[in-house]
Amino acid sequence: DGGITQSPKYLFRKEGQNVTLSCEQNLNHDAMYWYRQDPGQGLRLIYYSQIVNDFQKGDIAEGYSVSREKKESFPLTVTSAQKNPTAFYLCASSRTANTGELFFGEGSRLTVL
Amino acid sequence: AQSVAQPEDQVNVAEGNPLTVKCTYSVSGNPYLFWYVQYPNRGLQFLLKYITGDNLVKGSYGFEAEFNKSQTSFHLKKPSALVSDSALYFCAVRAPTGGFKTIFGAGTRLFVKA
DSSP states (O other): OOOEEEEOSEEEEOTTOOEEEEEEEOSOOSEEEEEEEOTTSOEEEEEEEEETTEEEEOTTOTTEEEOOSBTTBOOEEEOTTOSOOOEEEEEEEESBTTBSOOEEOOOEEEEEO | OOEEEOOOSEEEEETTSOEEEOOEEEOSSSOEEEEEEEOTTSOEEEEEEEOSSOSEEEOGGGOEEEEETTTTEEEEEESSOOGGGOEEEEEEEEOTTTTTOEEEOOOEEEEEEO
């Protein structure tokens, strides 16, 4: 079945550690996105990528980094510079950057101990 | 700047009654409008979208939404609510300007009581 796979589903991190969240899609979509979800705040855009080897900062990119070396993959690294990283992270894709709805993965919940 | 407002944090409705979840937006140009649903600890699922054409849009699970340009609203509706409709609902807007980013509202929690 086509879809988006995020891993791990749950992740615990000590302060000062970098962690990488995986996002893989087999929908052949050009565009991919990372959102952060906090209670009562909806979804906020961290980074997005319209094509391979290109990505742009979203509204809350500080303390995060991404890469887009393959069309299928868009990993997100939460660095130690992110001051409040505990959140639910959602990866999404769309067929192109300017059309259609987003398809979401099941999310990764990161907790900083 | 683009924005989406969902004025109600929570909506309560009895099973079998009609439901409405409200959404208003602010965007330059002609918007693309979406509704998504989220169940606990899951990703978002697409329900329906308005791009152009008929102002009444029908989507998954019996949901529909009405685009009102003059009121800049896109309210989600269902004629008869089910207990299984209880979830978190997000309205979203994408504008042709601003890099085609999708902006989400804060979400409205729907409780359907048996």
